[in-house]
Every structure is written in structure tokens, then in C-alpha cells.
Amino acid sequence: MIAHVILFQPRPDLTPQQRDAVLSALSSAARGAPSVRNCRVGRRIKHGLPGYEQAMRQDFEFAAIIEFDDEAGLREYLKHPAHVAIGEHFSAAAAAALAYDYELVSLEEARTW
DSSP: OOOEEEEEEEOOOHHHHHHHHHHHHHHHHHEEEEEEEEEEEEOOOOOOOOSHHHHSSOOOOOOEEEESSHHHHHHHHHHHHHHEEEEEEEHEEEEEEEEEEEOOOOOHTTTTT
């Protein structure tokens, strides 16, 4: 499985309508691109325990994880017009954002890397 992982910090002046537009565009991208297998959005939680949480240099309030069967599905999605539309929304709405793609396998399969 391939995971397209987006970490997102909205601009402080983002209006509720603009936030809704970002979510609507993400929903359209997830429904519109046939290669998308799953799409989830998360909001960062802070537990306050000592450790990695305090070491993070940048705060990303939200994450989106879009899953695909394979790299070909990811490539199809990245070229899809719905992805172009969500990219425009993210760029306009973000104070900071990161996007990475990962091949996810079981721990046993990872031993072959």
C-alpha cells in the first residue's frame, strides 16, 4: 500500500468558509480519483508527556492520509484534475505544509529492505 501523507498548518487568518473549502476539495479529490482507496484526516493531539512531542520544531495541526494500492495509483491521483484543485486550496490556506509518500508494508516485509 502507498500512503500520501500531508501535514498541514492552516494560516491563522483562515476563515471557516476557507477551511470548509479545503475539506470539500479534499473530499472531491478522494471521491473523484478512482485510485484512492481510503482518505482520512486527523487533528494533532498533544499528550504533554516528556519526549518527542517537545522536540518537534514545527507544529502541524492537521494531517491527511490518502491510501492507494500501488505507486501507479498514486501517480494517477497526482495527475488527476481533482488533485490539482486540492493543491491550489492547500497552497492558499497553508501557513506551512509537508507532503510525503510512503510504501507501507508489514514489519516482516520491511526486513527485506
